[in-house]
Amino acid sequence: MSEAGVIHDIGYQRYDGPRLGRFAMQQALYVHGLRAAYGLGRSAKAKIFPWLVFGIMLLVAVIVAAIRSLTGESVLSYLEFAGQMSFLIIFFTAIVAPQLVSRDLRAGTLPLYFSRPLRAADYVSAKFAAMVSAIWLLLGVPQFIMFLGAAFTTKDGVKGVFNELGDLLPGWGYSLLWALMFAAIGLLVASFTGKQAFAAGGIVAVFLVTTPIVGVLSSLPSTTANQLAFLSSPMTLLAGVGQWMGGRFDLELGRFGPIYGIEAVCLIAVCLLILLARYRKVASL
Incomplete structure (x- = not known):
């Protein structure tokens, strides 16, 4: 005699609420x-480093604003x-980048994400936007503190405030470029390992190991x-993009200023495309 399967109703209710989508x-x-x-x-330990960095940058901004208010000079x-x-x-x-993506790889939560109507592009765009926002706030808030210090001590009244605002907005735009660049590179490196220590070391290496190349090329006779x-x-x-935008970085770019802007945009785009390809491969597994 074959056994027949039995479905038991144990009282679970169906979900009838709104389905919010992607x-x-x-x-x-x-x-x-x-x-x-x-x-x-998260725990207090997880707050120490990001808020320590944020605090140092705020302190620098306050010092710059104080010097501006006392001497009238922008240092x-x-x-x-x-x-x-x-x-x-x-x-x-x-x-931060390993916190955003390496933890998901290590914990194995990506199959759960992609089992829903969430696409790889959705995941990448959300993580990238979060990383960009975090870095931009790290830069933008101290810059706003500097602006307040200059605006409240200007001797030109409303005109001086608007002039200062005209300087702040390009600064915010330049900070956004920094956030886009660092977020794209950081997330790409972190996406290849679930171990946060390896991801962090790889990110630092990408930024620091490439610096000596600049010195070698700068020493050439050409x-x-x-x-x-x-x-x-x-x-x-x-820094080259900042020099091209009118900053005082003491770099000799010659006629190649636009090349720096083009490469910055291309580098961000390439990193994002590779990151998207990486997660499309993960989603298809």
Whole structure:
């Protein structure tokens, strides 16, 4: 006699609420990623490093604003702020990027994400937006503190405030470029390993190991090679873009300023395309 299967009704209710779809999933991933970047909703240990970096950058901004109010001289412009804080941004990226993507690889949650109507592009865009927002806030908030210090001490009244705002907005735009570049590179490197320590080391290596190449190319007897040398490292590439935008970075770019802007955009785009291909491969497994 064969046994027949039996379905037992144990009282579970069907879900009759709204189904929010892909956009709500992206939004949830973005909010969770941004909160995770600053350790919100996590242990006190997870908050120490991001808020320490944020605090140092705020302190620098307050000092710059205080000097501006006392002497009337700007010791650090909005465009120069990101470059001066570059090493802090590198270490912030090295800690935060693995938090956003390496943890999902290690915990094996990606199959759960992609079992729903969430596409690889949705996942990548949400994580990238969260990382960009975290880095931009790290730069943009201190720059706003600098702006307030200058605006409230200007001797030109409303005209001085608007002039200062005209300097702040390009600074914010330049900070956004830094955020896009660091987020794209950081997430790409972190997406290849589930071990956060390896991911962090790889991110730091990408930014620091490429720097000596600039020195080698700068020492060549060719003027063209000297002017193009800064293209070989992400940090000096961004400094070149800042120089092209009117910052005081003491770089000799010659007529190649637009090349720096084009390469910066292309590098970000290539990193994102590789990152998308990486997660499309993961989603298809």
